Amino acid sequence: MIRTLLALDGALVRGALSLVLAAEEDIHVVAEVGRGDAVGQAVRVGRPDVAVVDFELIAGDAAAHRCPLLVLADPRRARGLYRVFFPGRTVGILASDVAPHRVVDGIRRLARRESVVDAELVLAALGADSPLTERETEVLRLTAAGAPVAEVAGSLRLSHGTVRNHLGRIARKTGARTRVEAVRVARESGWI
Template sequence: MIRTLLALDGALVRGALSCVLAAEDDISVVAEVDRGDAVRPAVRAQRPDVVVADLDLVAGDASGPAGACPLLLLAHPRRARGLRGMLSATRAVGILGSDVTPQRVVDGIRRLARREAVLDADLVVAALHADGPLTSRETEVLSLTAAGAPVAEVAVSLGLSCGTVRNHLGRIARKVGARTRVEAVRVAREAGWI
């Protein structure tokens, strides 16, 4: 029996996949979580054989949210940039598009349990070539802004003046075609640049 943990945002998708997996004779869902910070504790408590996770939920955990447990990431092609860190941080990882059929997820779980590769070639190529228009400094500024830091806090964190941070935010908005900082954050997140 392949013990599986689901770490997916959205009760409908998580519940539907759980039902699909429950119909399989060799797979059982041992836990379901909907927050990235709940993955590690659930892995420690349930000891799954495979974790199926939404990239957006676990992308911030650069050390690998599932530890040594194989991780099957479901990612949208526009968010492929977030895969770069996960590919190097996690020892056993599989990657599938978030729009694949449930049967591909079932097959991916089985393959990862056998320690076989599970890769969506289009997503891997997108991850390797997902360079955005933002400089590394602009990415830092926007990431801190996206986390809710006000201009003054971003300035202190990065050793910049408030005016320089505002200039960066203005340039970022123009580069991504946004009218506001909030819109710039949304566009950058959807494109996988932050």
């Protein structure tokens, strides 16, 4: 039986993953926490074989937790992920939006002390190049400066529809729901 700790932000996500894991015969959730300051105590008390943790919860205090970690991180905010790696620590990393079966597989592999690595997440953590094209970056920079679609179109000599298409692709690539959120994600990622 693989004793597992869930340290994830958001009761809905944590509860849903707990239900998925409960259906597995070889995995038992020994504790669930939603705050970074509760992880250390949960590790000491629950003595898990593997901890599934949200990078945002443990980003500042990863070295304190002495069990194998399966870190779930948003690729757009993965810079600094290297802080969870240090000699003697078994760590796996997956994007936070992976399918549940990948988390289940990751738990099993970490329990066997095998590697679990999401290549796209590693590239994001290393500060890989922006996924935005040069034109999309120009559109987003003008949008970030407060220019409406018509002004962006005029400045770049594009049609309004083309600018809207660029903004739609930018939203998909950044995982944003709004232009403001796309600008924030791109700035945090160093793309603009």
